[in-house]
Amino acid sequence: MEKQREQKEPLPVQENLIEGRNVVLEALRSGQSVDKLYVLEGCKDGPVMTILREAKKQQVPLQQVSRQRLDQLSETGRHQGVLGYVSAYPYKEVEEMLEAAREKGEDPFLIFLDGVEDPHNLGAIIRTANLAGAHGVVIPKRRAAGLTAAAARASAGAVCYTPVARVTNLKKTMEELKEKGLWFVCADMEGDSMYRVDLKGPLGLVLGNEGEGVSRLVRETCDFKASIPMKGNIDSLNVSVAAGVLAFEILHQRNK
Structure with a gap:
């Protein structure tokens, strides 16, 4: 409790x-x-x-x-x-996302959100996931935004097409998926440039919450880290913007 x-x-x-x-x-x-x-x-x-x-x-x-x-x-x-x-919309199972990828003949591409608390960011990321060809979004049950009406509105209807799974333990779920062949890349400012990281194949993209980023245990479960090259006077992007940049780089590499 x-x-x-x-x-x-x-x-x-x-x-x-x-x-x-x-x-x-x-x-x-x-x-x-x-x-x-x-x-x-x-x-x-x-x-x-x-x-x-x-x-x-x-x-x-x-x-x-x-x-x-x-x-x-x-x-x-x-x-x-x-x-x-x-919840405003029903949650799905991670296995349904993998099955959807198999039916399309595609390598699984999932987006994992570690404690994203703003429903508008969640909705924007679901919208990005749909447009970038991700097979689903995975969120934790605790300390994270859920599928509220606000999140659904921010997704601009994408929540009707892109499944969202809610799991008890994000780290454990990732470990189970690694046994099924998925690799995990963590969005991290200290990682290699996303242009130098191989983002093809069965992949889980992991992004952290708005203030603290990806938690230590989840970050350590990832296989590698990727950063977004930036110029300017501030050092970070909104999580939904970062999700969009990385997700479309994944799409770009897959389409090469």
């Missing part, structure tokens, strides 16, 4: 919100993709404990917060100590 200091938790976008014990429990039991739950801290009555058990079983990120915080998040004022956020 995840418990964080709530003063550091930003206000989520008020979209895809579900409130009340029965509504939340039915969403969990029906198999609907629940991105996150907020539960009144210290509440241990029967219905809430049932929700906690179901959330744990499905590995749904959960945070215990004060009543004041729940009132702040609630749209109806009738949250009954429980509210959550559900």
Whole structure:
């Protein structure tokens, strides 16, 4: 169960919100993709404990917060100590992405996002993935933007065509895919120029979050690093822009 200091938790976008014990429990039991739950801290009555058990079983990120915080998040004022956020679009499995590549006779090309928290960046990257021929986008369950309506709008419709998978452990998923023949390249300013890196073949492109980049464990799981040559007075690009530059260099090398 995840418990964080709530003063550091930003206000989520008020979209895809579900409130009340029965509504939340039915969403969990029906198999609907629940991105996150907020539960009144210290509440241990029967219905809430049932929700906690179901959330744990499905590995749904959960945070215990004060009543004041729940009132702040609630749209109806009738949250009954429980509210959550559900996905605007269904998630897919990574295996479906690999199967799509096989059906097209192409080497798999997946984009992995390590903690991208802005739904607009996520949507923009999904749009880039579609246009660059990627077979899917993979995101972690925790500390990352999900398929909210804001992300879907930012994708300009690409979310309807490019599958997004949400996994519990990004590093473990990468290791399993490496056993199936995928190589992983990490976007890193200290890496070799992307023009000197072989970006053909079965590939996973890994990008980090907006502030800290790719986490150490995920970066160490990658096979090599690639950087984007830049000029100017600042030293980094927005993650969605970096994703576009690298993804189209991958497309360019594949089309050579």
